[in-house]
Amino acid sequence: MSDSEDKELARKRTAVVFAVRSGQITVEEGARRLGVSRKTYYEWERRALQAMTEALEDKSPGRPSIPQDEEKQRLQDENAELRNKLFVAEKTGEVRDMLHAYELHNAKTKKGMSEEKKRKRRKKP
Numbered sequence: 001m002s003d004s005e006d007k008e009l010a011r012k013r014t015a016v017v018f019a020v021r022s023g024q025i026t027v028e029e030g031a032r033r034l035g036v037s038r039k040t041y042y043e044w045e046r047r048a049l050q051a052m053t054e055a056l057e058d059k060s061p062g063r064p065s066i067p068q069d070e071e072k073q074r075l076q077d078e079n080a081e082l083r084n085k086l087f088v089a090e091k092t093g094e095v096r097d098m099l100h101a102y103e104l105h106n107a108k109t110k111k112g113m114s115e116e117k118k119r120k121r122r123k124k125p
Contacts, residue, residue: 016041017048 001009013034020030020041031041068076 013044014048017045020045 016030
């Protein structure tokens with residue numbers, strides 16, 4: 001059967017299912033028009049309604065995500081973790097440098113204050 005014939009048959013089945021579901025014809029009449037048993041008709045109806053329900057479900061916008069292989073995902077996760085560790089190490093170095101500069105500043109300030117006290121003591125006689 002060609003693609004166009006398959007589509008035409010599917011359209012005919014859909015029209016019969018809708019006619020039965022809307023009460024225009026009975027299940028027996030629908031099965032007769034399609035040349036199948038009632039059991040087969042009910043199976044087709046179930047599949048049609050299920051497909052219609054799935055087609056009408058909300059989907060996330062955009063393209064579907066592309067599944068990644070596990071090794072690539074593991075490497076990306078590891079890369080992100082290492083970048084985070086590098087960031088923390090860089091910030092730790094910056095803080096250490098700031099503390100060192102602060103300590104040097106305090107040491108100079110204290111040294112300057114102690115020398116000033118010594119000068120004042122010498123002048124007091």
